[in-house]
Amino acid sequence: MIANGNTLLDEVSLQVPAGNIVTVVGPNGAGKTTLLKAVLGLVQPQAGTVWRRPGLRVGYVPQRLSIDPSLPLTVRRFLALALRRGGDGEVAAALAGVRAAHVLDRQVHDISGGELQRVMLARAALRRPDLLVLDEPVGNVDMVGQAELYAAIAKLRDDTGCGVLMVSHDLHLVMAATDQVICLNHHVCCAGTPQAVSRDPAYAALFGTPAAANLAVYAHHHDHRHGPDGCVANERDQRHG
Amino acid sequence: MDEFLLRALLAGLGVAIVAGPLGCFVVWRRMAYFGDTLAHSALLGVGLGLALDVGATAGIVIACGAIAAVLAAMHRPRRFTADTVLGILSHSALAIGLVGLAFMTDLRLDLMAYLFGDILAVGPDDLWWIWGGGGGVLLGLVPLWRPLLHMTVNEELAAVEGEPVMLARLGLMLLLALVVAVAMKIVGALLITALLIIPAATARAFARTPETMAVLAALAGALAVFAGLGGSFAYDTPSGPSIVVAAAALFVLSLAAKAVRR
Numbered sequence: 001m002i003a004n005g006n007t008l009l010d011e012v013s014l015q016v017p018a019g020n021i022v023t024v025v026g027p028n029g030a031g032k033t034t035l036l037k038a039v040l041g042l043v044q045p046q047a048g049t050v051w052r053r054p055g056l057r058v059g060y061v062p063q064r065l066s067i068d069p070s071l072p073l074t075v076r077r078f079l080a081l082a083l084r085r086g087g088d089g090e091v092a093a094a095l096a097g098v099r100a101a102h103v104l105d106r107q108v109h110d111i112s113g114g115e116l117q118r119v120m121l122a123r124a125a126l127r128r129p130d131l132l133v134l135d136e137p138v139g140n141v142d143m144v145g146q147a148e149l150y151a152a153i154a155k156l157r158d159d160t161g162c163g164v165l166m167v168s169h170d171l172h173l174v175m176a177a178t179d180q181v182i183c184l185n186h187h188v189c190c191a192g193t194p195q196a197v198s199r200d201p202a203y204a205a206l207f208g209t210p211a212a213a214n215l216a217v218y219a220h221h222h223d224h225r226h227g228p229d230g231c232v233a234n235e236r237d238q239r240h241g
Numbered sequence: 242m243d244e245f246l247l248r249a250l251l252a253g254l255g256v257a258i259v260a261g262p263l264g265c266f267v268v269w270r271r272m273a274y275f276g277d278t279l280a281h282s283a284l285l286g287v288g289l290g291l292a293l294d295v296g297a298t299a300g301i302v303i304a305c306g307a308i309a310a311v312l313a314a315m316h317r318p319r320r321f322t323a324d325t326v327l328g329i330l331s332h333s334a335l336a337i338g339l340v341g342l343a344f345m346t347d348l349r350l351d352l353m354a355y356l357f358g359d360i361l362a363v364g365p366d367d368l369w370w371i372w373g374g375g376g377g378v379l380l381g382l383v384p385l386w387r388p389l390l391h392m393t394v395n396e397e398l399a400a401v402e403g404e405p406v407m408l409a410r411l412g413l414m415l416l417l418a419l420v421v422a423v424a425m426k427i428v429g430a431l432l433i434t435a436l437l438i439i440p441a442a443t444a445r446a447f448a449r450t451p452e453t454m455a456v457l458a459a460l461a462g463a464l465a466v467f468a469g470l471g472g473s474f475a476y477d478t479p480s481g482p483s484i485v486v487a488a489a490a491l492f493v494l495s496l497a498a499k500a501v502r503r
Binding site for chain 2: 037040041042058060062065066067068070071072073074077078081082107127133
């Protein structure tokens with residue numbers, strides 16, 4: 001994937017099996033959102049392919065929603081837009097599923113950031129997706145709210161058996177609910193179960209040690225090289241923070 | 242009532258009813274500058290229509306339609322913001338139109354009427370254009386309403402969920418081009434955007450759904466036409482600007498009403 005002459009993504013390969021949660025982590029500018037957009041078909045890669053099962057229904061939760069304040073829109077209407085034909089009961093049930101039933105008739109501009117995130121999740125769920133794609137679903141949400149939101153995503157997966165592909169900036173919060181982690185920095189630095197990835201030197205190189213990650217230090221060091229198979233060739237313990 | 246005044250009223254109402262819903266999208270999608278660009282290129286269309294001998298209105302439809310299609314197809318500019326690009330296009334189109342018309346020395350043409358409208362000179366032909374064209378625009382908007390609303394909320398979400406994003410965007414721009422052509426006679430190239438934006442902004446204070454805002458915008462526009470034409474008749478002021486002054490006054494009133502209700 002190349003944009004403005006910069007290679008954003010190179011030799012990235014991943015698959016999202018039904019019923020699995022795959023989380024992409026990586027520093028800012030690593031190409032996480034671009035990867036999601038390629039999966040969604042919003043951008044076309046110059047090389048490589050994206051295979052979607054024929055008839056795949058996709059639910060998408062974008063990173064943010066900037067609805068112009070001049071547009072009057074109730075949460076009910078916002079959710080109904082996701083359905084071809086209205087099912088008012090479905091809309092209310094989906095909201096209740098993310099514990100946001102109380103905002104049904106509020107204006108989308110009047111609800112909090114955390115409520116909006118839950119509303120967007122409910123909206124994606126309304127489409128009964130086979131694949132749920134979420135871009136930083138917990139931005140603007142406090143810590144308690146983040147855990148709740150991840151629990152809601154995991155519950156949705158358990159209830160519907162859909163595959164989930166999401167981007168997160170913090171592996172530790174999503175560890176419990178993730179089957180596979182892909183650590184991305186323009187290429188796949190490492191991949192595997194959350195436990196394996198968190199112990200991987202390439203992950204440590206990107207994020208520092210777990211303690212440093214909790215301090216939200218996302219500085220990226222470019223001083224590791226990759227061998228022909230993509231693994232880190234010269235491992236050095238990268239500690240910063 | 243004088244027949245010409247009745248025609249003026251019918252023409253103004255026709256334009257207001259169409260400009261209301263379309264203007265809402267201009268406001269929601271932050272396309273004010275886009276509206277200006279279309280309106281200003283209408284003057285190019287006048288020259289084109291006269292040069293090709295197809296009439297000014299047809300020329301405007303052709304020129305604005307072409308500009309709308311080009312803008313719809315244009316990708317996001319890299320070096321300049323959309324603001325700058327539209328600013329360049331808008332004022333260049335206006336200037337080129339003025340210069341081009343000046344070259345047609347054999348034509349005696351009331352430039353002021355094209356710039357600020359001449360609603361009192363509306364003839365039966367114009368009425369046909371306004372109500373026929375306006376009805377066509379509203380009919381065209383019906384199937385586009387839902388995808389456009391969806392795109393206004395979030396374009397990528399709409400694309401992922403299967404809305405025909407490109408088609409709807411092109412459709413909206415072509416409909417706007419038609420509205421410009423239709424509204425030219427009423428308020429002129431320089432004030433068309435006002436008729437799109439001000440009634441829609443006025444309606445915002447009282448609307449809780451997109452549809453009520455569209456209907457209220459049409460009503461606010463119609464009210465502005467009534468008040469503006471009445472004022473124009475009573476005080477002998479230019480009709481197009483008078484309508485816009487009335488619309489602006491309504492907008493201020495709507496702000497006050499909103500403040501009082503709080």
